[in-house]
Amino acid sequence: MKDERSPITFDHFSVFANGEQILEDITISFVKGINVLYGSRGSGKSTLLRAVVKLNDEILEGVTEGGTVYLFGQDVRELDDTYVRKKALYLDTSFIDAMNHYSFEEFLGLSLKKKVDLEKISERLDDLGILRMLTLGRKTPLSVFSPAEKISLLLFILEQKQPEIILMDCLLDHLDDENLERIIGTFFKMKKDRTFIISTRILQRFLYIADLLVMLNDGRINYTGTPRDFVLKM
Numbered sequence: 270m271k272d273e274r275s276p277i278t279f280d281h282f283s284v285f286a287n288g289e290q291i292l293e294d295i296t297i298s299f300v301k302g303i304n305v306l307y308g309s310r311g312s313g314k315s316t317l318l319r320a321v322v323k324l325n326d327e328i329l330e331g332v333t334e335g336g337t338v339y340l341f342g343q344d345v346r347e348l349d350d351t352y353v354r355k356k357a358l359y360l361d362t363s364f365i366d367a368m369n370h371y372s373f374e375e376f377l378g379l380s381l382k383k384k385v386d387l388e389k390i391s392e393r394l395d396d397l398g399i400l401r402m403l404t405l406g407r408k409t410p411l412s413v414f415s416p417a418e419k420i421s422l423l424l425f426i427l428e429q430k431q432p433e434i435i436l437m438d439c440l441l442d443h444l445d446d447e448n449l450e451r452i453i454g455t456f457f458k459m460k461k462d463r464t465f466i467i468s469t470r471i472l473q474r475f476l477y478i479a480d481l482l483v484m485l486n487d488g489r490i491n492y493t494g495t496p497r498d499f500v501l502k503m
Contacts, residue, residue, distance in 0.1 A: 275339070276301060276434055276464040277321055277357075282336035284316050284488075286329040291316045292488045295336070299483075302460050305475045305496075306468040308485035314468040315361065317485065318436045322359045323350060340434075357434035358427065365419050365440070373422075374407035380426045393428075397421040397455075417448035424455050434464045442471055453478055476500075 275298035284292040292313045308314045319325045323345055325332050338345045345353055368376060377385050387394075387407060394400040398421055403409045411419065420440065427435060441449060456465060456478070469475050476482065476496045484492035484499075492499060 275299060276341060277466070278339040278342075279317070279320075280337045280339065282320065282338055283334065284313075284320065284325065284329075285331075285333045286316075286325075287331040290488060291329075292320075295488075295490060297483060297490060297493055299464060299466060300481045301464050302480035303456060303478050304464070304466045304481045304483065305472075305479035306466055306483050306485060307470075307472045307475075308468070309470060312485045313488040314485055315438050318359060318438050318466060318468060321345065321434070321436060322354055322357050324359060356432060357436060358430070358432040359436040359438065360423060360440055361438035362440060362443075364423070365416055368414070368419050368422075369410075369412040371411055372407065373403060373409045373411060376411055376422070377426075381429055390425075393425065397425055398451075399425065417444055417452070420444070420448075420452055421455075424452065424459075428459070432463070435466075437465065437467045439468050439470060441467065441475075442469055446474075449474065 277299040279295045279297050282292060282295040283290065295317065306314055306317070316325060316329070319328065320334070320338050321340065325334070340348060340353060340356060371379070391400055394403075398418060402414055402418055404413075411422070414422065441452065444452065459465075467475060467478075476499075479496050482492065482494060482496050482499055483490060
């Protein structure tokens, strides 16, 4: 099932790691806009998202895959890794922890591969609530940032790099309601030209933002559709 219109399509996709099945016969086309992927811990959400950017081989042992993942109609196995990871960016909670090891200047340099004029970006950083945190200017360590402020900085990076697909693996689950609402507001401004897949273990916090809702249980999809249809079936 190769869908040229879909940014990401899984066609009868299965994953085994050390002989244990993690995903079973996944067939789904994600849509442009905001996709919410809901499932409990161990349901296979991370494995599904990492498959888009070919990361499972780097994280899981003894991986074998069946079926196909298409990125804009092309088999990801046939695409160069650099091209794939330019088109699609995967973020999980390990990124938040890793940011503690860098200063603001170092992180921007590593992420954007260029030196950035702080004065030129100060207005946007202020809008995102980042500027006030730079008490030591460029040298400010990111370890003083809260998780919400780190995610705001990641959003700034996304705006600069402009990947077409953004995969957020349970990254937002631990935010309080106020910060979540602010960050979701930024997503709505960005979603016109992008595809978000936001995985979560807390359905009620993300149901209202979904253009497409996908529910995963024990490596199988048990619902695909609109939030409205899901609620009406309850």
